[in-house]
Every structure is written in structure tokens, then in C-alpha cells.
Amino acid sequence: MRLTGIAGTSLLLSGYMKFGNNEMKRYKGSAQPEVKLRKTDFGPDFIWGVAAAAYQTEGGWNADGKSESNWDHFAHKSGNIERNENADVATDFYHRYAEDIELIRKMNFRNFRFSLAWSRILPNGTGEPNRAGLDFYHKVIDKCFECGIEPWITIYHWDMPQVLEEAGGWTNREIIGWFSEYVELVTREFGAKVKNWMVMNEQLSFVGGGYLWGNMAPGKKSVSGFMKAAHHSVLCNAEGGRIVRRNVQGANVGTTFFTAYIEPVDQQKKNIRAAERVNAGINRMFIEPLLGMGYPEKSLSVLSKIRKYFEPGDEERIVFDFDFIGVQYYFRAVVESSMIPWIRAREVSATERIVESNSMGFEMYPEGLTRILKQFAQYLQIKKLLVTENGTCVPDVLKDGRIADRRRKLYFKRHLAALLQAKQEGVNVDGYFVWSPTDNFEWDKGFRTRFGLVHVDFQTQERTIKDSGLWFQKFLK
Numbered sequence: 001m002r003l004t005g006i007a008g009t010s011l012l013l014s015g016y017m018k019f020g021n022n023e024m025k026r027y028k029g030s031a032q033p034e035v036k037l038r039k040t041d042f043g044p045d046f047i048w049g050v051a052a053a054a055y056q057t058e059g060g061w062n063a064d065g066k067s068e069s070n071w072d073h074f075a076h077k078s079g080n081i082e083r084n085e086n087a088d089v090a091t092d093f094y095h096r097y098a099e100d101i102e103l104i105r106k107m108n109f110r111n112f113r114f115s116l117a118w119s120r121i122l123p124n125g126t127g128e129p130n131r132a133g134l135d136f137y138h139k140v141i142d143k144c145f146e147c148g149i150e151p152w153i154t155i156y157h158w159d160m161p162q163v164l165e166e167a168g169g170w171t172n173r174e175i176i177g178w179f180s181e182y183v184e185l186v187t188r189e190f191g192a193k194v195k196n197w198m199v200m201n202e203q204l205s206f207v208g209g210g211y212l213w214g215n216m217a218p219g220k221k222s223v224s225g226f227m228k229a230a231h232h233s234v235l236c237n238a239e240g241g242r243i244v245r246r247n248v249q250g251a252n253v254g255t256t257f258f259t260a261y262i263e264p265v266d267q268q269k270k271n272i273r274a275a276e277r278v279n280a281g282i283n284r285m286f287i288e289p290l291l292g293m294g295y296p297e298k299s300l301s302v303l304s305k306i307r308k309y310f311e312p313g314d315e316e317r318i319v320f321d322f323d324f325i326g327v328q329y330y331f332r333a334v335v336e337s338s339m340i341p342w343i344r345a346r347e348v349s350a351t352e353r354i355v356e357s358n359s360m361g362f363e364m365y366p367e368g369l370t371r372i373l374k375q376f377a378q379y380l381q382i383k384k385l386l387v388t389e390n391g392t393c394v395p396d397v398l399k400d401g402r403i404a405d406r407r408r409k410l411y412f413k414r415h416l417a418a419l420l421q422a423k424q425e426g427v428n429v430d431g432y433f434v435w436s437p438t439d440n441f442e443w444d445k446g447f448r449t450r451f452g453l454v455h456v457d458f459q460t461q462e463r464t465i466k467d468s469g470l471w472f473q474k475f476l477k
């Protein structure tokens, strides 16, 4: 697993594993049968979209009244990001949003998921809003409509004003008030136009990466900080859902979770138990309290520490019935029992198992998507699932104006087939968002790992649709 956006999850398993550029060098192409798919197999109402996030694309980090965010701050400190890169400019979406939304249309997607930068909207965290920041998102939303694209707003995709981070960020219970004020403001501002909302992106990633493993902003490493931040994020997730529902007439409100399909390395009891602990930490910890089931302490006893941070009424406050749950899936993790504190498990990486992996060391394992969807479908409280992120990073070569990204194309076909399999087995999964329309800034990995359907030359900002993007263009026609 990776020490980055997708979770820094590995460190839940191990404090010291290193995942790097362990690309499978000898990958010779597909040993798999060609996957035949038709758009109509997914049904007429299936939602086809692409997903991106503010910090990874916008740039304009201090433009027009935007304040410094925790991610600006973190990336500006030497040693936090590969090659000391930062997203001050990123893909310059702040200035090139029109071109990028047109590219999304060109590839025949009709839904665009993007996030709002809190520091652009409320530079002081709370209080006086920044009109220029709000206007920027109006322009993005209007451009979507002009292109026949439905906007899907993620309210929180990991960046918060640095002033709030300095006041403790997610570890400070005051965040409930700060976050609610932000959600009130954006839902009142955009709610008349935008109906599709997601409160959060992957709590595990920003809570774990930010406060336990330290590979994400703000780079802290403490078990108690993690527990506090986790509980406050769970409270804010539900609170945010309530605010969206109250303020947005006809809202379709959801939230998204990091997932990984977890398997024990073999059938020994100790490894099966290790897999149960990891599954609880990765796939269950944030969703189960929301569904009224509490934290999965029985499977991962360290989670009982969260109780210390409960206040009267929290048990009810952390529950909310979202219209949909966003599942984000990238890979399978195979684990075995180990001495690592709390989790007592470690990942047996894709490299160790000698299976195909991408530029971040993630195994390509489409069956995991079918299984994780089925796992989530077992929660009867969930009305509907959407795959709100799925994608892969492989080293792209721009040659004669073309990127022949065969592996990425295959990745998508196989994961779509896996989704369809879950759908055919009765899972109510209604949409699929590709991560990501363009290459962008991949958190602590910087610009090395490219996930886009569109190649971006980060020197010139030139965009080129990759073969995978052209494949979607045809497929979605």
C-alpha cells in the first residue's frame, strides 16, 4: 500500500514499510482475455463521471484573496513532498477550468466531481467570506452546465485554512463549529444550482495521514491526535450531511470512503485475524459509526480509545442517512500477522508477491472492486453505492503527440467489468467516477504519479488526451 493520498494506509499496518517506484519492469501486456463491455450493460441511468480535487489541480494558491491552506504550508516545507514539489500552480485549473471542463465533455463524461478550497472561500477559516473565491466556483459550475455536465461538489477534500490547522485542525473539537459554518455558507451559496454533494473525501486518508503517520498535512504523528481527529471527522461528516439536506432543496447528498479489499496471506488463524483487524481499521472504522453501529472495537480493540472523546449526545450525532455512499477503490491488500503495535499486522506488498503493480506499488486487482462493493452492500442502511474514485498511475510516454497507455485502458476495462459483476449480483451501484480527468499533483508523491485520462505537461500546461481517454470517448458515446 502507499504512504499517500490513498491512505498512508500502509502505516496503519506498519510504521516502517517503504513503497516506492516498484513498478513491474517486465510487464509485457495483458495475459487476460479481452474484456468486452457496452455502455448499455450498465443501464440508462448509470452515472459516468470524472473526479478531481482543489489542491491537486487549482494552483493559484494565494490568488484573489485565498489564504494559505494546511497543504500549501505542508508542501512548502522541505522534505514533505517528493522532490520538494508543491501545488502552487498544479494544473492551473484556477485559470484553465474552461478548457478542462471542455475536455471532460469531449471524452463524453456527463458528471464532474470537484472539491472546494475552504481557504479560497473563508480565508480566515470562519467569518468574512471571500467573494472572489466564491465567484470562481460559480464560474466552474456555470461552465459545467454550459457543457451539459452535472457538477458534484466535494466539500472537504483534505485542505483547510492553515489558521485552523494551527488551532489544532481536526484534533480540536471546535472544528465542528468551523466546519458547520463553512458547510452552511457553501450550501447556501451554491445549493440553488448544485444538487449533488459529497461531504468528505476519505477520512481515513486525511486523519491517518495527517495525524498518525505524518505523510499528509499537517504531518503529525500521535495516537491520541489520530483518535480525536477521527471522532471529530465522524461528527462533522454527519453534521455536514444534515446541513446539506437542510439547505439544498432536492439534494442528493453522500460522502466518500477509502476502501481496499483485504485478504489474509493464507488461511492460518492468526493471519485471518490480522486481516479482520486491518479490515476494521481501513474499511469499517469511519462508516460504521455513521450507520449507527459504533466504532468496530470488537475487531480492533485500540479503537476503544475513542470513547474518551465522546461527549453526551455524540452517539446520536454521529449518525446520518446519506442518499448514497461513495466507495473509492484502488487495490487489494494482502496481510499477515506481525508484532507492529495496535494493528498487529503487516502488508505483504505486491512486489513481495511478484504481482503486477502501478507506479505507487498498488496491485491491479479488479476482483477486489466486486468484493468490496458486495461487502458494503451488506450494510442494509446504505441506500445506494457509487464508485466515486477508481484509477491508476503508470509511467506515460508522450510520443508523436500520443500517449498509448494500454495498461491504464486495461485497468479501466477490467474494473468496469468487476463493477458490472457486482451489479449483476444485485448490488445497487449506480455510478462510476474515474480518478482523474487530468494528471495532477498527487499529494506527497508530487507530480511523479500520473492518474489522468489527459496528459499534462507540467512545464507548458499543454493537455493531450491519452488513449484511455479516447477509449472512454468512444465507449460513452
Ligand code: FCB
Binding pocket: 005, 006, 007, 053, 056, 201, 202, 205, 258, 328, 389, 435, 442, 443, 451
Ligand atoms: C485517493 C484520493 C485522491 C487521489 C487518489 C489517487 O485516495 O482521494 O485525492 O490522490 O487517491
